[in-house]
Amino acid sequence: MQIGDALRQAAQSIQNTLELEPTEASFEANLLCQQVLNVNRAWLIGHETDALEANQQAGFEALVQRRLNGEPIAYILGSREFYGLPLKTTPATLIPRPDTETLVEAALAKIPQNVSLNILDLGTGTGAVALAIASQLPQTKVIAVDASLEALKVAIENAQSLNLSNVHLIESNWFSALVSEKFDVIVSNPPYIAQDDEHLKLGDLRFEPLSALASGVDGLDDIRKIIQDAPEYLNPNGWLMLEHGYDQADAVAALLKARGFSQIDHARDIAGTQRVTFGAI
Known part of the structure; x- marks a missing residue:
């Protein structure tokens, strides 16, 4: 043929x-x-x-x-491009998506050029967000954590293949392994789908790790925990930036306000949806 x-x-x-x-x-x-x-x-x-x-x-x-x-084509091919970077992907990791580039852009907008800052990426998966930021801002120190050792192995491979030495990868359930660390910007694309959402049974989501997708009855359990704990790990005027579902922007903003964050705002994805919500402490 x-x-x-x-x-x-x-x-x-x-x-x-x-x-x-x-x-x-x-x-x-x-x-x-x-x-x-x-x-x-x-x-x-x-x-x-x-x-x-x-x-x-x-x-x-x-x-x-x-x-x-x-089966998702990213898993079949074993790779996916994100923010111009070729990343290894496996069924142990969430598939990097264009919407998440909004989180990278929001972070880059708050990080001054040529200033050495400490950045934290919570739940890094393939390392997509951390590696994208590190590649754009080599003067920064980026720490990326994930509770899944298998996912972390993929992120380490990606960091090595991209030769990014300013990224440090740590096994940690959110902040648990970070003792007395302080950061200028914390970013996260945490699980944010409701545990009984029908979309979990459709398309690529059927093949992706459930622990990286679903988070409680309303999808906000992990976001609540991150917002509650983040101030302890942020420097004064530090930013917390969270990706979330298409209809969760107001709820996330309310959680940030209740925890004492200010300058709360949103960033829209390529479809015009409020995809990222952030605030300063």
Whole structure:
């Protein structure tokens, strides 16, 4: 079978089964084929009439079937780009998403250039947020923690592959391993989905670690704990920045206000949704 024919068939199957837009289905088919052939997109375009060898076709069909079964493409490929950084992803970690880049942008807006500050990323997963900040601000010291040792191993691999020496990764359940540490900015993309939310049974969420997604009846249990404990770990005028669900901005702002935070505000994601809420102590 020619590469072009295989791509078209795979894209059609992905589109029909997963109900994706044609362009998105085609994009995913191309990514899977690139993975099998170990080539880039430009190579595929120039070799659509080349024949796939039997083992290549079998490998491609196997990856397509995994996608048809609903497995996230980030796990199939083992990587996902975030803030321009290639990151390893595994089922032990939450898949980095474009919405979370809003958290990075909000943090960068509060961190002066060429000033050495201490930054903390709570629940780092792949290390996406911490590594993005560290890559943009090499003068900062970034500590990133996660309660999952398996997730932390992935973050360590990502930090090493990106050669970012200003990131320090620690196994910790939120603040538990941080003794007498003080930070200028604390960021977190914590679990914030209600534990009985039907979306947990749909799409990519079915394959991601539940502990990184759900947090109590209203999804705010972990956010409450972070807000309650954060002032102890913030320097004067330090910022706490939290990603949250599309309808949780007011609730998070109220929690921050009740804990004594000021200058409370929000940042919107690429869809215009209030995705991040922050305040100063």
